[in-house]
Amino acid sequence: MTTQETTLTAGDAEVTVQPGNGCRVSSLRIGGTELLRQGAKYGCFPMVPWCGRIRDGRFMDGGRTYQMPLNSPPHAIHGFARDAEWTTARTGEDEAVFTYDLAEPWPWTGRVTQLVRLTGDSLTLTLGIETYGDSFPAQAGWHPWFNRTLDGSDAQLDFAPAWQEERGDDHLPTGKRIDRTDGPWDDCFGMPDGVDVTLTWPGRLELKVASREQWAVVYDEQEAAVCVEPQTGPPDGLNTLPRLVTPVDPLEASTTWTWRAL
Structure with a gap:
């Protein structure tokens, strides 16, 4: 794994991306x-070609079952x-594009593209998944680890x-929808009008996580960080709510974080 970095700046905002480490946003200042x-495992990483857990690492497509490596046993x-x-495909002062080619153990070939765009008060991340051949189910999303405490x-x-x-009990959705519970959470929420979550550090900063996508996982069970994860479907979504990537219809998702000082 290489350690090259790309840094973008706009106004008093600075973002660093590490394409050699999963194309994660390693820093947002x-x-x-x-x-x-x-x-190395934190920052904000793209979740591709699925988000969250796949139950037992198995999903079906066209009547065939596929087995993924159990990198979080039993899932x-x-x-x-x-x-x-x-x-790294392209870089500028405030925008960069990165690509990743899908390969084994994923059963299909294709390309993932991530566009990172920074302004003085926002960061936009866009993921695209295209196929080189047959259609396949997929998901896309992001897993940011926001510092729980700022100053x-x-x-x-x-x-x-x-x-x-x-x-x-297996941390996967049961299929039943309920009213929002009190935290702490490691839970998926439905937002049909688009993801809209605000983090406020009183007296310091307000940051809004928004997306046209309708699903977000909120994870705040760790003392050090709070995670707000916009994604194209729920955990185990390759089985329950897959999005199909076809030669004429790639999957594209985007999230924008906007902030203001308090």
């Missing part, structure tokens, strides 16, 4: 303050892209989902 948890989790080395101020979460996916 606003006015010199780091918003993302630091460490497979978060896809392969976060562990892969990506290629002594603890993050507060504000969101109003239409429902919460009931979580089973």
